[in-house]
Amino acid sequence: MKHFMRFSKISKAFKEVPSQYVYQINPIKNFEPIKQFRVIDLEGNLIAKEYNNIPKETLNQIFDLMISIEEMDNILYMSQRQGKISFYMTSFGETATTVGTTAALQPQDFIFPQYREQGSFMWRGFTIEQIVNQCIGNHLDGGKGRQMPVHYGSKDLNIVTVSSPLTTQVPQASGAGYGFRVNGENKIAATWFGEGAASEGDFHSAMNFAQTLKCQTLFLCRNNHYAISTPTDDQFRGDTIAGKAPAYGMRTLKIDGNDLLAVYNGVKYAREEIIKNKEPFFIEFITYRIGDHSTSDHSVLYRSQEEIDSWKSGNNPINRLGLFLKKQGLRQFNDEHDNQIRKDVRNRVIAALKNGSEQQSPSIQDLFTDVYDEVLPHLQDQYTQLREHLTKYKDQYPINKFKGGL
């Protein structure tokens, strides 16, 4: 009896490989590529009518934010060139993915970003001032001036702080999604990563863990065709990144990432599926990085201006959404109104830069806080040593730059 009980316990978890056989060598050569889900075409004409279901107010808010981010990115890129901030990353051409996705999620969902998701942050309420203060690294930065620009984070908005190592956030989102499931929470862990980041080992471990352990995790791959200078042809083979997901046993969608309605509907569907089935979901957005990788990059060194322009004018998320709103009569377009929005954003960014640069840096103590939950004795000692040194050589260091000075 005991042996029988043991056997039945083992065989419950034991999953035998199905006994299916072929008697000829016929290797699998090609997968049928997954098609991109699309609702509006390149001119903003509605094709998939049953997905025209987003409230007018939401669509207008999304459009306002997308053009605001474009303006903000422009100013902050230039401000780096002028030496006002040390570094910046724009998100030209990709805001339909970030804004649309975050609008379709719930505020309690945790987001584990990569680094190009100012759309996610700002949809949830991250302000221009918070962005600028982080880029400058003054004492108003929620991150206490510890990281390079664009490494935002917000506990209030449930967006985990950006970290430079790529893809590390992806398996962390698997862990968070597991916690949400076992605690029965109506929350998912949504994580962003690029098609380049998906080459890292962490991607594989994240996908395998999420499906095997049934995590409430939403994988959001933004395929913008370039990882710095590396085009997708040097990055992977097979059917982009989406083609890998079914192999993990995961539900998969490939979405036209420059089609805001497709993004919004796809993510809404995915989130419902995750909560209903308590299983992860994978989405790949196909989009294009119109701008440089960062202010340290000059992309015409590895791609043609014609290529950039063809996406900028031919398949631009802002243009496509704008045309859709116009054709459906969902937005009153007039130069004065739209220019005013852009002008307001410009002025606000410039004011934030001015105010931000007048602020002090976080205090000298903040070099040593938050390494642990408390400042431990050996760090106290080192802080004391630093104070003594700075006191002795005070003319050699910009001490008054730090809040509270010595």
Place this chain on the structure above:
Amino acid sequence: MINFLTFSENLPSNQEISKSQFFSPFIILIQAILSQNKLKLHKQLNKQMQLLRRVYQFGSTKHRFASDITSTNRQKMNLFQAINNALDIELGANPKALLFGEDVKFGGVFRCSQGLNEKYGTDRVFNTPLCEQGIGAFGIGLASVGYTAIAEIQFGDYIFPAFDQIVNEAAKFRYRSGNQFNCGSLTIRSTWGAVGHGALYHSQSPEAYFAHTPGLKVVVPRDPIQAKGLLLASIRDKNPVIFFEPKALYRNAEDEVPLDDYELELSKAEVVQQGKHITLIGYGTSIRVLKEASKLAEKDGVSCEIIDLQTIYPYDGQTLVDSVKKTGRCIITHEAPQTCGMGAELSAFIQEKCFLHLEAPIKRVAGYDTPFPLVHEPIYLPDKFKIYEAIKQSVNY
């Protein structure tokens, strides 16, 4: 077979029970009588008595030294049973605690998680796929949203795929976010040290790699009583902790371990043997070796003070300094290779603080700078004779 899963029927007298817990059996009794459901009465009463029978404390007792624990509520346990007991206590007291890793579900290759899946269910005690980088990251993710993640890495030799996650993510999570986020409720347990036949990949002591990473804590216990208290302290510490368990001691080390929920302070070293002439510093398995070496030295009239570092990083420098100022001589030992091992750090620290008190150079007796060998293990290890020889040289300097 020792049944280490049941707890004492009698609660210790210093046990604190909440009023609701005390009265609940009587309330249930009254409710059941009123409903005239005898079966329900029996079941409910059983359940309540089980709850009361558990050694449940609101805030476990915290101690500097295990010798401070006065409880007589003890059971003979070896190291893996003590670890199992600690995990059982945490899983029982903290509904957000989760234990996971390779082969954890059936009880673990070293039996540390024996019985825990049956008791707490597969949502909380589970196998992960075979992927250390995933285990590390998964744990970080869980901890970042408030769960107590106890991740097991089967062998310290295989912790390296998780190195990026541990060093670049876990250690820096709080700092880089300006304290908006942290993964303090992450504990990574892994096995550690020579076992007699482990060779390159089942014997490593990787503590030095992690001791060089601000934001982490690294702990190595020397016996079952320390292991239980230090593990509970590590799990509850609000910082990510790597807890290395000496695998050679899983079955070999036995002690009368208190059954209570107790913690031993982190970042505190313990003087396990008082002495006058020389300070011997070690941790984990090497404490036994130091004790043997000191017996040899005793025959020569040399009185050795032995200190167990316990927390490798951040270490308790004060205890080390106090001792060396008293004795004037110091030897540090570890199995890990000599160059850039913990001995190097402790030597530098001690000579800086105690320079004028030293009567002889500080000596490290460590593994050679080779990968961990198989057939050469008996001559590779820093054994009692090598330490004895170093003591002699130091005393005769």
